[in-house]
Amino acid sequence: MNSDGSEPALIGIDWGTSSLRAFLIGRDGAVLDRLSSPEGIMHVPDRDFEAVFIRLVGPWLSKKPLPILASGMITSRNGWVETPYEQLPLGAQGLARSLVAHETSAGARLHFVTGATALHDSGPDVMRGEETQIVGAAAMGLSDGLFVMPGTHSKWVIVESGRIADYATYMTGEVFAALREHTILGTLMQEGPFSEEGFDRGIAAGLKSKSRLLHALFHVRTLPLMGQMEPSMVADYLSGMLIGSEIAAELENGDGVAEVTIVGRSDLANRYERGLAQARVASLRAPDDIVAIGHFVIAKAAGLIS
Amino acid sequence: MNSDGSEPALIGIDWGTSSLRAFLIGRDGAVLDRLSSPEGIMHVPDRDFEAVFIRLVGPWLSKKPLPILASGMITSRNGWVETPYEQLPLGAQGLARSLVAHETSAGARLHFVTGATALHDSGPDVMRGEETQIVGAAAMGLSDGLFVMPGTHSKWVIVESGRIADYATYMTGEVFAALREHTILGTLMQEGPFSEEGFDRGIAAGLKSKSRLLHALFHVRTLPLMGQMEPSMVADYLSGMLIGSEIAAELENGDGVAEVTIVGRSDLANRYERGLAQARVASLRAPDDIVAIGHFVIAKAAGLIS
Structure with missing residues (x-):
């Protein structure tokens, strides 16, 4: 059995703010089993993360102990075990060197992945969880x-x-949600299905907004106010404007970006794809489960999988 | 008495969303009396604007009828009498020509000032009330x-x-309030007196943010998170970043702006003064009561004051 790639060799947990996903991973990196739960770190009573862990992941450990890697906001101050932020550049080797081990009361040994920080003059940037996805994407040949x-x-x-x-x-x-729900911009919005026209007009406005985003936002109010936009388009117009502004900023920041890889399969990822197309930038999609591959390559690099 | 400039000749009302101010104005434009009230249009029960008007302004009308001008959000869809938006360029003459008259049940005759709209390819812009202030400022020789x-x-x-x-x-x-109160940016803020250091750092970040404001905002979280900013500075850092972004956008938009006139005496106006100084642009302050002067010159141009 030892040479069988489908033998369980690792458990990977991507434990975020609002949900968690766990993967049973084989010796060759294949995902053998998976589960997901809405028990993100904000939804765990009394911060009893161990209880959630044992209930959800325990069955995978009943036959034999397995190394366990956990990444995401579970490694933050509000999570289970706080890990430091590692500096860039950072790949599987660096993340493997900086794992933070923790033993549960039942004797299971977890290894928490560190976050990553980018230090710029304008201010630091932080991530927790995405570094593991990126390392996985890289390992998959993207x-x-x-x-x-x-x-x-x-x-x-x-x-x-x-x-x-x-x-x-x-x-x-988060800015989109705050503006829609807590400013005058939401008052002329009508709920409805996705408005391609509203979104595309928003992308165009966002791509052109440059430094004047705080001014362009006012048009989210005046266009419907003056009868120049249907209320059913307005929410997607705002969404497009913000995403368009973001895309334009990154394209200005980079040198001749020709292609962007989109991580995720959500409706939101579809919006970025549509926005990038309007900006005439090619995009491709990262495969599902890159986070599990990330756990696998970090565990390999750390010598946790023989 | 007719030649006495201090004889009442006009009542001007600046009636906004959250408050109103009214002025008893003399034949020479001097403010003879004034009152203010928190009864902005959002705080008038049953939209009974006439009742508020009679209670507050009625005493000034007890000796003899006077022409009355009203400006501000009272002329909007949610106000007393909705007036159209006039197009630019627009001054006292244009506003005088487009006054919208309304007689109260008690026979008082009000003239509502129109709003102003700026039509740009990117979307329309609208104002109600500010046009009267600007006309007043111009008449005062600014x-x-x-x-x-x-x-x-x-x-x-x-x-x-x-x-x-x-x-x-x-x-x-409004973006500042929504971000502070309804996003993660507010969680690391500590209430306190105005932080010059936080605000000035925010202005610097805002002036430099260009098209990347949605990215720069994240530093409002990471700077205190990483111990690079005191929590007592963070709210003013956000305030400065947004105001700095706005100032930079207008300076880029204009050709070599050397001086800006700030209308208002509020704490907020002080922040703009401080931000402009950091951007090396001179500023001066418009006098108080320019809105009453605006009412006066529009009424004069409309022939309402002999």
Whole structure:
């Protein structure tokens, strides 16, 4: 059995703020089993992470002990075990060297992945969890270049030689929610299905907004107010404007970006794909489960899988 | 008495969303009496604006009828009498021609000032109330040029030959409130007195942010998170970043702006003064009560004051 790639060799846990995913991974890196749960770190009563861990992952450990890697916000101050931020450049070797071990009361040994920080004059940048996905994407043969990871706080990551060379976080998703729900911009919005026209007009406005985003935002109010946009388009117009501004900023920041790899399969990832197309930048999609591959290559590099 | 400049000749009302101010104005334009009230249009029960008007302004009308001008959000869809938006350029003559008259049930005759719209390819811009202030400032001998009117939605107004030639609205104030109160950026802020250091660092970051504002905002979180900024500075850092971004956008937009006139005496106006100084742009302050002067010159131009 030892030479069988389908024999379980590792458990990888991607434990975020609002949900967690866990993977049972074989000796060859294949995902043998998986589970997901809404028990993100903000939804764990009394911060009893061990109880959630044992209930969800325990069955995979019943036959024999396995090394366990955990990444994501579970490694933050509000998580289970806080790990430091490692500096760039950072790849599988660096993450393997900086794992933080923790033993549960039942004797299971977890290894927590560190976060990554980018130090710029304008201020530091931080990530937890995305570094493991990027390392996984690199291991799957995705070429170096620019990656975008859509989310509440989207990340644009420059990968060189399979390592994270630099990255920047954008508040886009959270700003969108705050503006829609807590400013006058939401008052003229009508709920409805995705409006391609509203979104595309928003992307165009965002790509052109340059430094005047705080001014362009006012058009989210005046266009419907003056009868120049249907209320059913307005939310997607705002979404497009923010994503367009973000894309334009990254394209200005980079030298002739020709292609971007989008990490994720969500509706939000579809919006970035549509926005990049309007900006005439090619995009491709990272495969699912790159985070499990990331856990696998980090564990390999750390000697946790023989 | 007719030749006495201190004889009441006009009532001017600046009736906004959250408050109103009214002025008893003499034949020579001097303010003879004034009152203010928190009864902005959002705080008038059953939209019974006439009742508020009679209670507050009625005493000034007890001796003899006077012409009355009202400006501000009271002329909007949610106000008393909705007036149209006039196009630019727009000055006292244009506003005088487009007054909208309304008689109360008690026979008082009010003249509502129209709003002003700026039509740009990127979207329309709208104002209600500020046009009257600008006309007043021009009549007080403030030179043509660039004016900033700090507020929830700040306005940057280009004045040429005493008329509004163009303007742009920025969502700065409302975006600040939404981000502070409804995003993760507020969680590391500590209330306290104004932090000059935090604000000045924010202005510097905002002036440099260019198209990357959605990225720069993330530093409002990471700087305190990484111990690079005291929590007591963070709210003012965010304030400075947004105001700095706005100032930089307007300076890029204009050709060699050397001086800006700030309308307002609020704490917010002080912040713009400080931000402009850091951007090496001179600023001066418009006098108080320019809105009453605006009412006066529009009423004069409309022939309402003999």
